[in-house]
Amino acid sequence: MSRFLQLHLLTFFPPANMNRDDTGRPKTAIVGGAPRLRLSSQALKRAWRTSPIFATALAGHMGQRTQRMGEVVRDHLLAGGMVAEAAIAAARDIAGVFGKIKDAKDKEPTRIEQLAFIAPEERTAALALADRLLAGEKLDAKAAGLLRTADTAADIALFGRMLAADPDYNREAAAQVAHAITTHRVTVEDDYYTAVDDLKTSAEDAGAGFLGEAAFGSGVFYLYLCVDRALLLKNLGGDAALAATAVGALVEAAATAAPRGKQNSFAAHGRAEYLLAERGDQQPRTLAGAFARPVTGEDLMAQSITALTKFRCALKDAYGPGSDDDRIMHVGAKGSLADVIAFCRD
Incomplete structure (x- = not known):
């Protein structure tokens, strides 16, 4: 080849x-x-x-670039019957594997600070870990092996990813x-355009309801x-x-x-x-x-x-x-x- x-x-x-x-x-x-x-x-x-x-x-075979994996885990835990406070804490723990987690007092406490490119296998592993928590196991998300160095996410394989929280799992594009x-x-040109109010009557002024410019090339x-x-x-x-x-x-x-x-x-x-x-x-x-x-x-x-x-x-x-x-x-x-x-x- x-x-x-x-x-x-x-x-x-x-x-x-x-x-x-x-x-x-x-x-x-x-x-x-x-x-x-x-x-x-x-x-x-x-x-x-x-x-x-x-x-x-x-x-x-497509990854997801998102800050919201923690929300997916939280909702999964809530659907499984876990109380809200515990679900948020567990979701923060799992989401923290993929990036720096937001402050617990943030309005979205289960989100991470950066966009993370997450492979299907990693998402599946995160939800499987959540299921184990629902079953009553005591687990450490950091040690659970959620991240992958190779997977079937073709877009990650092509375009790469950077995980600031764990550079060992960066992927070279x-x-x-x-x-x-x-x-x-x-030469970039400018289009001057107007929009007319459909309900304006002929007795009123003939001016447009909106004026704008749009550049193009x-x-x-x-x-x-x-x-x-x-x-x-x-x-x-x-x-x-x-x-x-x-x-x-x-x-x-x-x-x-x-x-x-x-x-x-x-x-x-x-x-x-x-x-x-x-x-x-x-x-x-x-x-x-x-x-x-x-x-x-x-x-x-x-x-x-x-x-x-x-x-x-x-x-x-x-x-x-x-x-x-x-x-x-x-x-x-x-x-x-x-x-x-x-x-x-x-």
Whole structure:
């Protein structure tokens, strides 16, 4: 099995604001001295992980990122007949395994301070420990072995986790995801819009009931991600079939799912027009350098594909092949997403 799987995608998105900064404007970056639109890796991974693609393909093999595991345990104990005060104390003890517990006087005393990524096996183990407490056993949650170093949570295996309370159970992400950037210069524009009061009569003033502004931008985005398939397999405890399913779901989601910001206003549901998948043991490398100089012209997608192909060939000439094998999907020209997914799963 080749260790690394690298994906390079070019996707056009029409006017949109899928990933906003602290002022509500589309995220940007200066690359090669030119302003570009940007989709953060965090936003992309969140979109993929919560997509119907992941939910369907990886049902039963998804973790939960939450502060509220203690509430789940508390409610389980209460349903089992434990008195409220004891249930809260026990839930705090169990939840404390996953992170620093909030103060007992807090309005939510069973929550932890941080979001913790919890695998299905860990949730099951926590509830099983609660059942033992209901049966009258005296247990120490810290010594109960709730945490796992490998499990069947495919999203944790792909994207990793950090447990500040117990770093020994941190999980190194098998997938590295870059911020997506436009291949060309982009100017963020502003939409001035109004809303009219439906019950306003013609006898009243003709003014709008609401005025607002919304920023947006459009362009061809380059996205790069790399999967360490050996690490993915290790994170999943050696389950090769699940690892293949996780890779297939990741490829499909990367090509078809986008961040959901302002989608009701823009419906910017893009699909990758060009997708290059590479397998090999060679040191991974991004092809973002193809766009250090922003592409120009009337057909930005075609120019982007040309620049990507040219830069890849230049790297091959200088450093040798960047992979052992590859597959390409180019909408209207060659290949299909199904072909690429099958190649990546193999």
